[in-house]
Amino acid sequence: NAGVTQTPKFRILKIGQSMTLQCTQDMNHNYMYWYRQDPGMGLKLIYYSVGAGITDKGEVPNGYNVSRSTTEDFPLRLELAAPSQTSVYFCASSGQGEVSGYTFGSGTRLTVV
């Protein structure tokens, strides 16, 4: 049982490049989330999804896009990378109506130069 798997673990992008951060979970969780964690800061919600085909913006969605075609996968897309997007990105999932907490992925450290 892998839980929440994120790839890649590290990536360096040049300004203006695009990439997709992958996230998959095998717990049949309906809810999935993308957060970014900047140094010395808490986690800020980028996008979330309450089920396949449904996504919604979080606190800091600008510069990102998501899709949720299956229950398992919730990729995060950066179209035109900017230095301000240098951060650690965490994907998480939780069960519907369940407040027992999130299961987090191990994170993706992204640097935009």
Next chain:
Amino acid sequence: AQRVTQPEKLLSVFKGAPVELKCNYSYSGSPELFWYVQYSRQRLQLLLRHISRESIKGFTADLNKGETSFHLKKPFAQEEDSAMYFCALTECGYNKLIFGAGTRLAVHP
């Protein structure tokens, strides 16, 4: 607006000393409160939640609605407790978590 405040960026104590990591929140409804921990080079993991009233690894946290606080406490800190601790809340019935900025706990021998 919902907000979680952790006033201390760093808390440094010696092994065996008591620890209290502060968390205050602003929310008009009935929130669920959580503490998450992130050990060095590991993913965030749930430490405890207020509705379960449990003690995990010697840590406890009591929800004080009057003071809107959910401070994390441990009577005797251990070196392995050194980590980043995040307080978080969610509205009852919803799953979207709002995190505080985190407090780094450093326990020295």
